[in-house]
Amino acid sequence: MEVRLKNLSKHFGKVKAVNNFNLEINDGEFVALLGPSGCGKTTTLLMIAGIYKPTAGGIYFGDKIVNEVLPKDRKIGMVFQSYALYPHMTAFDNITFPLKLLRTPKEEREKRVNEVAKLVQIEELLDRKPAELSGGQQQRVALCRALIKKPDILLLDEPLSNLDAKLRTLMRAELKRLQRRLGITTIFVTHDQVEAMTMSDKIALLQLGKLQQYSSSDELYNRPVNLFVAGFIGSPPMNLIDVSLEQEEGKLLLKNEDITIEIPSKISKLIQSRSQDNKIVLGIRPENITIDHKRGEEAEVYVVEPMGMQVLVTVKLGNLQIKVLTAPPFTKKMGEEVKLHFNVNKIHLFDKNTEKSLLLN
Amino acid sequence: MVLNKFRLNLKSILAYGALIAFSMPIFLVFLWLVITTFSTRTEGLESLGWTLSNWSFLWKSPFGPKFQSIWIVTLNTFILATVMTTIVVFVSAMSAYALSRMKFAGRKGFLSATLILHAFPSVTLLIPIYFVLRWITKVPIIGQGLPLIGGFGFNTIGGVALVMVAFQLPFGIWIMKGFFDNISWDMERSALIDGASRFQVWWKILMPNIKPGIAALSIFAFISAWNAYIIPFTFTVGRAGKSTVLSVYIQNFMSESVMTEWNMVAAVGLFQLIPVLIFFFFTQEALLNIYGGGAKGGA
Numbered sequence: 181m182e183v184r185l186k187n188l189s190k191h192f193g194k195v196k197a198v199n200n201f202n203l204e205i206n207d208g209e210f211v212a213l214l215g216p217s218g219c220g221k222t223t224t225l226l227m228i229a230g231i232y233k234p235t236a237g238g239i240y241f242g243d244k245i246v247n248e249v250l251p252k253d254r255k256i257g258m259v260f261q262s263y264a265l266y267p268h269m270t271a272f273d274n275i276t277f278p279l280k281l282l283r284t285p286k287e288e289r290e291k292r293v294n295e296v297a298k299l300v301q302i303e304e305l306l307d308r309k310p311a312e313l314s315g316g317q318q319q320r321v322a323l324c325r326a327l328i329k330k331p332d333i334l335l336l337d338e339p340l341s342n343l344d345a346k347l348r349t350l351m352r353a354e355l356k357r358l359q360r361r362l363g364i365t366t367i368f369v370t371h372d373q374v375e376a377m378t379m380s381d382k383i384a385l386l387q388l389g390k391l392q393q394y395s396s397s398d399e400l401y402n403r404p405v406n407l408f409v410a411g412f413i414g415s416p417p418m419n420l421i422d423v424s425l426e427q428e429e430g431k432l433l434l435k436n437e438d439i440t441i442e443i444p445s446k447i448s449k450l451i452q453s454r455s456q457d458n459k460i461v462l463g464i465r466p467e468n469i470t471i472d473h474k475r476g477e478e479a480e481v482y483v484v485e486p487m488g489m490q491v492l493v494t495v496k497l498g499n500l501q502i503k504v505l506t507a508p509p510f511t512k513k514m515g516e517e518v519k520l521h522f523n524v525n526k527i528h529l530f531d532k533n534t535e536k537s538l539l540l541n
Numbered sequence: 542m543v544l545n546k547f548r549l550n551l552k553s554i555l556a557y558g559a560l561i562a563f564s565m566p567i568f569l570v571f572l573w574l575v576i577t578t579f580s581t582r583t584e585g586l587e588s589l590g591w592t593l594s595n596w597s598f599l600w601k602s603p604f605g606p607k608f609q610s611i612w613i614v615t616l617n618t619f620i621l622a623t624v625m626t627t628i629v630v631f632v633s634a635m636s637a638y639a640l641s642r643m644k645f646a647g648r649k650g651f652l653s654a655t656l657i658l659h660a661f662p663s664v665t666l667l668i669p670i671y672f673v674l675r676w677i678t679k680v681p682i683i684g685q686g687l688p689l690i691g692g693f694g695f696n697t698i699g700g701v702a703l704v705m706v707a708f709q710l711p712f713g714i715w716i717m718k719g720f721f722d723n724i725s726w727d728m729e730r731s732a733l734i735d736g737a738s739r740f741q742v743w744w745k746i747l748m749p750n751i752k753p754g755i756a757a758l759s760i761f762a763f764i765s766a767w768n769a770y771i772i773p774f775t776f777t778v779g780r781a782g783k784s785t786v787l788s789v790y791i792q793n794f795m796s797e798s799v800m801t802e803w804n805m806v807a808a809v810g811l812f813q814l815i816p817v818l819i820f821f822f823f824t825q826e827a828l829l830n831i832y833g834g835g836a837k838g839g840a
Binding site for chain 1: 725728
C-alpha cells in the first residue's frame, strides 16, 4: 500500500509539532522517520495510525484519503516503543486480541497465532504473561500482535530502543529480513541514525517538525542538502568549519585564520554564483582527512580514541578542533605534531545564512 | 559487635515499646467492648458476672415481635453497602476514565468542583435532600416499588444508597482518576489500533489493569456504607423499620424513656463490627494501596 502525506501539519496549541510535511512512500518500502527528539516523528506516526488528527493536510493510503478513518479501520499494525502489551493477558491472548475483536472463530485464531509466532520464533512463550517475558521476547509478541491482522502498513515506533546493544543489532537484521519477506509497507520512527541507515530503503530526516531530506541512506550521507543533515548524519559527525570565500591569484580559496583550502576548479564557478556573501561553512567527514601526510596543514594531536577498526583522532588546528578517522596503528601521542591533508573532492559547502548546500540543487 | 547488636535491640525495644504504649488504649477499648458484651455489668475491664443474654437480639427482637429481626436489618445493611459500592465503583471508573483521557470543555472546572464537593460537609445538605427524596417517592415504581432495595425514594434502601453514592463519588472519581493516569497511553492507543472501541478499551484493557484501584475503592465504599449513620438515620423511619440498617438499629436502644442497656448496645456494635474486621483482614493490602495511587506491576 502506498502512503502519501500531503502538507501534513499538526499543532499542539502554539507548538507546530509537524509542519507542512510531504512524503511519498511506495508499496513495500521500508521508510525511517529519523530525527532528534521533539522533531515530530512520533507525532507523524501517530497521525498515520489515526490516533492524532492532523491540523491540516492529508494522509492518503493508495488513492484514498484516510484523515477521518478510525485507527481500527486503517488496516495497520503498530509496535510501540514500550511494546504496550496488555499485562493481564498471556502472550497468546495479546496476539489474538485484534482477532477476538473481529470475532474470528477460535480455530482460525489459533492457526494464525501459530503462523506469526513461527515467524519470530516465540511458539514456546505463548502461555506466558508479559511480565514473564524478557524485553526482546515482549517485542516479538508485540510484533506478532501487529502482524496478525495482516495489515497493509506496519508502523514501528522506536522498536529497538528498549533492547540491549547486542539484541538490537540482532533484531535490526531480523526486522529487515521479516519486512522483505512479508513485503509490508513499513514506516518506522527512530532517533538512531545507524538503525535508520541500516534498515530502511529511504530515510526522512526531520527537524522541528519540518522535513529536511528524504532519500536513501547513501544520498543522505554523501549528499546532505543542508547543514542540519550534514551535522546529524554520520558518527563521528562531520567537521563543520566557518570559512570565508576569497580570491587570490586567480584561485578560489576557503579561508579562516587557521586554515586555507583551495577549491577544485570544477566547483569553484558553482560556488561563486551561489554564495551571496562570502560566509561559508565547510564540511568534511573525518574519514576524508588524512593524517601524517608529508605536506598539509600543521596541527597538534589533542586526543586519541582507538575504536578497534579505526582510530578517532581529534587534532587542534589553531582554535579549531577537527576529528579525523585513521587506520590503526596510530603512534603519535597527545601534544605531538601532525600534518593534515583534506580531500577536497569530498568536501561539502553550505551557505552560512541559508544553511543550504552550495553544491546541490 | 556485641555492643552493636545490643544497641539495635535497644532501638527496636524502644520502638516497639512506644508503639505498644500508643496502641494500648485503642486495644483496651476493644477488649472492654468484648468483655462488656458477655457481662451483666463491668467495672473497668473486670466482669461482674458472665452472661449470653446480651446476645439475645440474635434470636429475638429486643423491641418486641412486631419489629424486624437483626438478620433482616443486617441484610438491609448488606444490600445498602453492596448497591452503593457497585454504583460508586462503576460511575467513578467511567467518569474518571473520561477525566483522565478525554479533552472536553469544562474538564478542569469539573475536576476542581469534585474536589470542593469532596470537602463539602454533607450534614448541611440533609434538609434539601429530604425534599428531593420525598419528590422521588412520588415517581411510580422507581420511588418505592422496587424489590430488595425498596426504590430510590424516602425511607428506602435505594434512596439512602443514592444519597450516599452522591457523597462518595467525588472521592471515588479522584482515586480512580489517579489509577487511570498511571496507565500508559500506548496501551490504549495499541488497543484502538487493534480494533477496540473506546468502551472496549475501557472495559477490556484499562479496567483489568486498575484492579488494585477497584478493590481499594470497593472496600472503602463498602465499609463507609456499612458504618454510615447520619444519612440512613435521616432518610429512614421507625425503630427497626423495614429499611433500617445496623447503625440506626443500635440507636434504638438509646431511648429517653427507658434505661439504656449499654451491654446490649455493645453486643450489637460488636456484631456490626465483625464483618468489617473480617473484610479488612483479607483486604488490608488493597486498602492501603488507595493512597499509594499506583497500579502495582501495571503498565
